[in-house]
Amino acid sequence: MKGNQYAVIGLGRFGSSLAKELVKLGYEVLGVDINEEAVEEMSQTLTHVVVADSTDEEVLKSLGVRNFDCAVVAIGDDIQSSILTAILLKDLGVKSVVAKALSDLHGKVLEKIGVDRIIFPERDMGIRVAHQLVSPNLLDYIDLSEKYTIAELAVPKRLTGCSLKEIDPRAKYGCSVVAINKKKGVIIAPTAVDTVEERDVMVVIGTREQIDQFEHAVIR
Structure with a gap:
């Protein structure tokens, strides 16, 4: 114990x-x-x-x-x-x-x-399910504070082989990829040269607005 x-x-x-x-x-x-x-x-x-x-x-x-x-x-x-x-x-x-x-x-x-x-288990679960219904690639998210959220986003097929430098979420949307969950294991603090494949899961941190913009523009 x-x-x-x-x-x-x-x-x-x-x-x-x-x-x-x-x-x-x-x-x-x-x-x-x-x-x-x-x-x-x-x-x-x-x-x-x-x-x-x-x-x-x-x-x-x-x-x-x-x-x-x-x-x-x-x-x-x-x-x-x-x-x-x-x-x-x-x-x-x-x-x-x-x-x-x-x-x-x-x-x-x-x-x-x-x-x-x-x-607020019932309220928070309702909010979470609503986000997942309208954003199929959003697997899960947690509010870290009133301002910042951490979300898990499934990588779509069209991003296969793209590096984080090419996707560039920080410069374009203000959010950061802090980990990539791959079949062979998790990459913590990935670098610009790390690439993603279909069905990888990107762990993204930022404001809810930044993550929504990134998810709508890149992931969908």
Whole structure:
């Protein structure tokens, strides 16, 4: 097991999926839910599981959550419990508190109480799918900040054999290719002489506008 320890509070679809992946990555995970069936379902998967009310400060203290590197509030549809749990985790001194938001207003409240990272899984997935529907060569993208995005773009057949110097996304569109994923492996920080082939995947960083321009002008 790796050093970091995570507590995932709320073992619904999002929380259980997150917790399972953290375990798969080699981390210790405590799963907490008020629903006994949800806890029982994860009992053979996570490091520890507990049936508990996360809005009870004494319960959180007894679980030792303040000793965890990160606590994720993944409570499904009870906004009040989500907010109260996040407040208690911050008050108890958990190093990093991450919370799932069900709406923009919920997210604003979580931000006001000092949650370190707010996740909008349904909204973000909807946005991602919409981009993929209108841009078939856009495989995936992640917003790094309000300004910058990193995207994976599939190389079309007509660019086979072209070098990055010929494509020149930085000079023409302001975005940069930071990696090329090829069948034989990944080229990190490719140079101007590196070439691409059909079905290679270019990892591009830039503003969303720059990447959109590059994708529309070159990739489509």
